[in-house]
Amino acid sequence: MPDVKMVAGHQPEKAVADVTGAGLRVGVVGGSVAGCALAIAAVRSGADVTVYERSDGALEDRGFGIVVPPPLHAELVGAGYLDAGMPTAPVPSRVWLTGEPGQRTARELARQPAAVTPCHWGLLWRTLRARADGVTYHRGRPVTEVLRHPSGGAVIRTAESEARYDIVVGADGPRSVTRAAVAPQVRPVPARYVVWRGTLPLDVLAAHPHLGELVRTAWITLGFQGGHGVFYLIPGAVEGSRLLAYALYGPPPPPSWTAGREEYVRRVAEEHFPADWADVVGRGVHTSLACHDVADFHVPRVAEPPFLLAGDAASITRPHTASGATKALQDALCLERALRASSSAAEALRRYADERSDEGARLVALGRRLGQAMVERTPDWAAMGPVEVAEWSRATLDGAASYLYGGAER
Template sequence: MRAGSIAVVGGSIAGCAAALAAARGGAGRIVVLERTGAQLRDRGVGIGLHGDRYEELRAAGYLTPEMPWAPLSRRVWSVRDGEEPRGRPVGEQPFPFRAYNWGSLWRELRSRVPEGVDYRAGAEVTEVEPDADGVTLRLADGSHEHFDVVIGADGYRSVVREAMFPGTGAAYSGYIGWRGTSSDVADLPSDGDHACTVVFPGGHCMIYRIPDGFGGHRLNWVLYTRPPRSDGLHPDLRTPASLPPGRLSSQLTGHLRALVADNFPPYWAAKVLGTPADTTFIQPIYDVEVPHYASGRLVLIGDAASVARPHIGGGSVKALQDATALEAALSTRESWEEALEAYDAERGPIGSAMVALARRMGGAQVENTPDWSAMGQPEFDMWWQAQNEGSDGNSGFGGHALKGRR
């Protein structure tokens, strides 16, 4: 396999990690094809990584201490309580996470892609044609190229996945994440060491501090709820896609702002409602599952392979773990087929388990919320435990433990 060629479709978090895995796995020629021109747009939003998962990925050489992060220690779930500024806590739990900024995490991963890798920005793959000894990729500019193996790191609307398993598209959960960031980090409880979750009938909002990538911090929040059922919504919400800043309909933002004003404790309402409109956007929430992570000479990684709803806090962890597993399989197996089968056997079941747990969490935290205002710590603990039911000690929240292999 050492002389072989690998193309990675998509150059985001999973794509950069896949290029690193392919290089360490011994591929002779590696090309990354990323449709976005120049730098990927800095989404600026937060990514939470569980501390234990970070340590495993650091030991595996995919994350480094230099990547800017902000520590989180506890998660406090609060409900509005009249005019009490920060509301009433209904439950608290340990939250040993590291908060990253998507942009600086991507830039660090991009800088770890070995120099010999040909990273082509502005290269959109339009067709994926497998044959007996490899795969031909056709690009939007009319060119085509043949590779021994193609890794699909092209996110939830993957063209590689569609070539492998036609029709296994992203399934809309029925609700959205409204996300935003602001510079208003003054005066945060516990000096920003706590993640706050504001709860309300029909959803919740997670608020925490992230690095700004320049030595300071930003406030990051994501609110999950069903959009209003009305015909006036942006058509994208009926065939879900991300709505970037500036494309939110005034009707939808009006609905979300009213929801915050009515349901959030005053302190958190001011933080969210004070967020500049140009840093807010909407991401419909999906489930993606595949029968296998590999088929012939095609293989999937990150969100292209499976998407678990974000309540699990483990999508980036899963993408990076997928890469470590791919590296191990490429390094230790004799043929492409054996390597890709071994990768599928290891990562497929974990992807499915994460989707299932995240679906249960979405059910409990958005679709069928409890009467939060009647809850205290004991009721909260039972409610949380019920979502994690059926799992072993390693529930999968924040991502599953990485199998030791080094």
């Protein structure tokens, strides 16, 4: 991570009303989901926005699945952040499964109302990027430094340029340069397990029509001792098509493993899944596959004028909460509200921090409880039915709302 130099000095507050004509100048570091969403928020509030994205690759080609709460999806469409035509694959409920000794197919433990709106990461990014049409978007432009300007605002530096802004938004992900300016003491806390995130063509289900029928009506949690798998359909990049997306939580591959990633995932599935699900994972050629170390952190206060953090730059939770992109999108809606309600950039950032800072801490705590209950100290799934799953869910949530458990979360 590059060093961040802080230039001490008084920052006069600039009235939004004074600058709306010329436009508040907002610089956004990172042009992924959070960067595009926050850029839209700032443009809609009348700001002049520039995004700096490190990668010069095609972000739209990332093929992973992302689920968001249906009410949030509806709000984003209504507000104009998302295109109503962006394909999604909504389902109203969640089905819990586990393998039983000697059985080829899984047993259904419980079915809960837990509506989700699954999206294709690349299509989500593409629709956000298209909506950020009033924004100057630089690809292949890594930010090397952000620093306070002695007479107000902040400076974004790249190898080729240096520009001054009233607000700098850090949407630059887990290793954020911007976070180093706001909260240099924050460090990720690793969990001792990994998550594999993959997508497979739908024909992997052809040999198992009962599984195909199941994933068309629900998203699936498949529990085993020491981990679990999550399965759901997402829209494919080709119009009208579907992919099977999954996440598989368990121990990391041993250092001696040299046979490749797909082979490792297949081995875990064969070892822990009933034969039909293991066959699904082992059958197809992945359209995407990645292994993520699971870790979490949160920044205690997510804005210190002129800096603001959003998305993974502000906090990361264990992915059991399915909340990272969701939080980034909520961050954007909050920034727009705060800018519209405030008479200065600094006031808007204080409002944003007041509203959004606790969410990171809440989600980190929830992710840890879910991780412990679903990976580190898994229950005896085979002994459970609907009543036990409901009791176990209540105890694990411990009063927290999660749309993945039917909670009213936007």
